[in-house]
Amino acid sequence: MLREECQGLLEKAAEEAHPGTPLPKTKYSPPPDPEMGELSSPVCFQLARTLRQSPQEIAQSIAEKIKPSASELIESAGAVGGYINFKVDIGRFATLVLGTVIEKDGEYGFVKTKDPQRVMVEHTSANPNAPLHIGNARNSILGDCLAELLRRQGHEVLVHFLVNDMGRQVAMATYGWKLMGKPEPEGRAELWVGTIYASVNVVNETTRLNGEIREAEERGKVYEIAELQEELEEYQKAAVELRKRYPEVYDTLAEKLPQIEDANAEIVILNTAYENNEPEATGDVRKVVGYCLEGFETSLGEIGIGFDSFDFESDLVWKKAADDVLEELKATPYAFMDEGALIFDSDKIAQDLGLKERWGLNPDHEIPRLVLVRSDGTTLYTLRDMAYHIWKFGLVNRDINVIGSEQRLAQLQLRLALAAMGRLWMGDNLLHYAYELVYLPGVKMSGRLGRYVTLSEIVEKAEKLAYEAVDVRSPHLSKEEKEGIARMVGHGAIKYTLLSVDSMKTVTFDWEKALNFETNSAPYIQYSHARACNILKKAEERPEPDYGRLTARREKELIMALARFPETFTDAVNELKPGEITAYANNLSDKFNSFYAAHPVLKAETPGLAGARLRLVEATRITIRNALQTLGIAPPERM
């Protein structure tokens, strides 16, 4: 709102000083020194060229013509070094801002879009044969936050999870489970399924390697033996870890699997049977996948993340949706046979429709082709993915896929294929929200070997550390209260670390940093919220506010920060950058804590000032809470 005021004043003044010169759009920003004012425009630098004058002269001439009296909020304007700086009438501005925040309360800042859409956010979509780990967690947390941001902007949002249940990996887990006599899960279902899967893999690979070593020994190939031995050691190490986690699982499989003549062939048979929807196979696979998905729902549910729908890849196959896509593609000029396989010509469609320019791709780069059907006639995952997206676009008109950046090319080819089938609008409205991986120092994660740091481990550890911190700082609270706070703080800490880093940068997950409860963390922001709540709780009366007295630097800065929330929110949603909100919330907390340390609220010098400061605290509480909620972080009232 302040920007519009300044822009209006500027336009009028510029017209007077330099008639007929259009005012270019520029960004406003706070000047480096608060003494210079609250908002500044660099517009004169741009005018310098057309007006053939120095920016300083232009700024001077425009500033002289600005009439602050025409504005309710601006007190004065001045030219400094080519910039035009505005000083805000803080009393009036505070009245407006604090009044708006308190009146809008839970809705403050959530500027509604003029163009509400139905949007899908697909996120997590982890293979249902291993537990969620910290890398998946970045996906889930980003996806959940994007969905929340879009919802708050007024879109109708659907959150879906694609279950990749057609792969060999799921068949392996199911096969192991059958071999064990189809037991019920023990402990964490997803970890248990993951252990079965990894055990099958490790036992099979060990058997294979032992055979190859024997053969190499017979032929006396010394060099090969050493190589195989080394590989074998990796699996043996993994076996020890798996055995430690679920002794019966590993031991049973280690005993039974080697007795099977060709376990791999049996796994393929099971997979094919499932693909054909044969009742027994379907019952078994769905059971195991179900265990795993329940585990996902539990561990994500613990940190407040959920889905509207789990979409099974197998359902698409059974509905023959992929076959329909195949027929459609075959009928286009972009599918051709090569060595018995059916190929999609990604580059040709991009050229024919000018999609490289349209989608901002390198025009000189040839986009690699894509295999749709193997020479043995079986289809590939991509085809099912196309069918899935056509289905999704039957529900929504915009789709955001939160998927690792390594899938960039595959996602592009998917969009091109949609365009090739006459569904350009789907290609245009499909966004691959890419993110980089999360690394754990000193840990090499591997699903195949059952080696991972699971999300629930991390959540548990965070809760434990948070509990200890609460216990030290607020020993008088009941155990239940402490636990509730520990959950909010622990979960918040994890989410904040993953949301505050740009999604295109790799994150090195550092326990110390993620669970540091000091400045620039969720707990710091939560603490600021709790402090604000505490003051409000202790205020016995609310004197009539005298906003004109909020003149101290820290008060002004806090008010300015509060006023910035709506535009921060809008930027964050439009650019899909949750980091904007984390940075904002941290900055707002800084301003509040500085204010808190410098100025007493309840014991302010006059009742009018106390009243004004109380509203300021109230508005801060509301804004911090709103910001945290868009991030999926809970705002505790005490901690």
Place this chain on the structure above:
RNA sequence: GGGCCCGUAGCAGAGUGGAUAAUGCGUCGGCCUCCGAAGCCGGAGAUCAUGGGUUCAAAUCCCAUCGGGCCCGCCA
């Protein structure tokens, strides 16, 4: 070989055309008889990977080079 992404203080990490490059950890020095010290106040610490270019103005845009990651499967 081709393509995409990343490179900012000891470390972590904002900022993608505007003033003196945020912030945190660590480090040095202060502040609890005053609304919660998970806090506040103040120091020191940066050739923004390197070299060119565009611009009144470059960490930001363009080109080249170096370093790191990922992709270019008849895997999913």
